[in-house]
Amino acid sequence: MQGPDRFVVASFARCGHDCFARALEKRDLLDFYALGTRRGAQGVSAAHTRLQPIFGLLNYAGASLLPSRSESFRFRLFPFFDRWLKSQLRPGQHLLTSYAFANTSMQWIKKHGGLTFIDAGNIHPKEFWDLLTEEAQRWGSPYPPVSRFFSEQALETANQVDYVFAPSTFVRRSFLRRGFDEQRVFLYSYPVDLDVFRPPAQSRPSDRPLTILNTGLLCLRKGTPYLLEAFRLILKHEPRAVLRLTRVVANDVRDVLRRFADLPIEWTAPLGRADFVRRYQTSDIFVLPSIEDGFAFVVAEALACGLPVITTPNTGASDLIRNGENGEVVAIRDPEAIAVAVLKWWTKVRDGHRPEASDQLSKLSVEHFDRTVLGHLSEVGLAKGGKPLHPLVAQS
Numbered sequence: 568m569q570g571p572d573r574f575v576v577a578s579f580a581r582c583g584h585d586c587f588a589r590a591l592e593k594r595d596l597l598d599f600y601a602l603g604t605r606r607g608a609q610g611v612s613a614a615h616t617r618l619q620p621i622f623g624l625l626n627y628a629g630a631s632l633l634p635s636r637s638e639s640f641r642f643r644l645f646p647f648f649d650r651w652l653k654s655q656l657r658p659g660q661h662l663l664t665s666y667a668f669a670n671t672s673m674q675w676i677k678k679h680g681g682l683t684f685i686d687a688g689n690i691h692p693k694e695f696w697d698l699l700t701e702e703a704q705r706w707g708s709p710y711p712p713v714s715r716f717f718s719e720q721a722l723e724t725a726n727q728v729d730y731v732f733a734p735s736t737f738v739r740r741s742f743l744r745r746g747f748d749e750q751r752v753f754l755y756s757y758p759v760d761l762d763v764f765r766p767p768a769q770s771r772p773s774d775r776p777l778t779i780l781n782t783g784l785l786c787l788r789k790g791t792p793y794l795l796e797a798f799r800l801i802l803k804h805e806p807r808a809v810l811r812l813t814r815v816v817a818n819d820v821r822d823v824l825r826r827f828a829d830l831p832i833e834w835t836a837p838l839g840r841a842d843f844v845r846r847y848q849t850s851d852i853f854v855l856p857s858i859e860d861g862f863a864f865v866v867a868e869a870l871a872c873g874l875p876v877i878t879t880p881n882t883g884a885s886d887l888i889r890n891g892e893n894g895e896v897v898a899i900r901d902p903e904a905i906a907v908a909v910l911k912w913w914t915k916v917r918d919g920h921r922p923e924a925s926d927q928l929s930k931l932s933v934e935h936f937d938r939t940v941l942g943h944l945s946e947v948g949l950a951k952g953g954k955p956l957h958p959l960v961a962q963s
Contacts, residue, residue, distance in 0.1 A: 574660065688862065782865045
């Protein structure tokens with residue numbers, strides 16, 4: 568009897584790769600999950616986890632000692648992570664990783680009979696660079712979209728990978744435009760813990776003003792300037808409106824924020840999980856007008872918490888939005904359209920309307936993720952020899 572396919576999942580730090588590692592372990596297809604951290608992923612056994620905490624320590628030290636250059640410093644650690652990973656590989660394994668983490672390991676895997684996969688959390692690196700360079704020029708920002716070193720390494724990853732897991736139509740189309748065959752780019756969406764992210768149990772207080780929420784990093788890539796411009800327009804119609812933001816600000820948008828210093832913004836520091844969920848549950852409308860976002864977890868979390876979402880087609884999780892049902896998808900760089908959409912939904916929310924429960928939420932479950940990912944592997948002749956696949960294989 569032929570043995571099972573064996574997979575290695577590799578990530579410099581904890582991220583969406585955890586979901587892939589868990590799905591593969593459930594099928595008894597995971598050789599190991601390699602992480603540059605001191606803690607493994609919940610749901611992945613210690614027997615199938617290999618850790619190298621020195622990378623996490625160096626990353627932390629870089630962030631503390633070189634705050635303005637911490638991102639570039641972290642990227643420079645990737646080749647050392649790659650070398651550590653490569654020393655543990657064995658012939659016949661398949662590798663799933665992401666941009667720039669493991670380029671030499673990918674080459675080794677391919678040379679020794681395995682296949683390579685990336686979880687493409689952003690659009691194709693060339694399109695990423697071009698789109699966000701254009702955005703920086705629009706706002707007069709001297710900062711590049713990402714370090715040139717990382718961009719070049721990410722492009723090398725894309726040029727040699729066998730298959731791409733694309734978490735959104737937005738990402739998938741970017742690879743198709745770059746010449747990838749449709750059969751090489753798998754569409755899926757990340758899961759959300761629906762037991763944690765859920766609508767509030769209490770009714771909305773009738774005296775609460777329009778409360779708009781945006782979470783996470785503020786930067787040009789996330790469309791922060793357009794959000795602020797839209798909020799200024801909204802205040803003309805709803806002067807008591809509140810915009811909630813998290814005080815995590817990228818360098819490329821600091822000067823822009825100063826132009827909006829007069830706006831009534833409710834700031835918060837990064838929150839723990841319980842407070843984070845509560846912030847969703849005590850807001851009215853979620854807005855994320857990203858210029859580039861492969862898959863915005865926060866959009867999925869907001870939907871799971873019962874919030875209508877205003878976003879753009881360049882925010883990958885926009886696949887989950889049905890206009891008029893659970894939010895609106897508006898064009899990028901259009902604060903007027905954002906304001907109109909928010910005010911449209913505010914009339915519904917104020918009257919007690921909640922977004923319609925749709926089948927979109929079922930796509931956020933762990934079970935749907937597992938079936939989709941393992942179904943794609945089965946389509947290309949992999950995931951053989953492990954535990955049986957759930958009979959309901961999701962459609963791409």
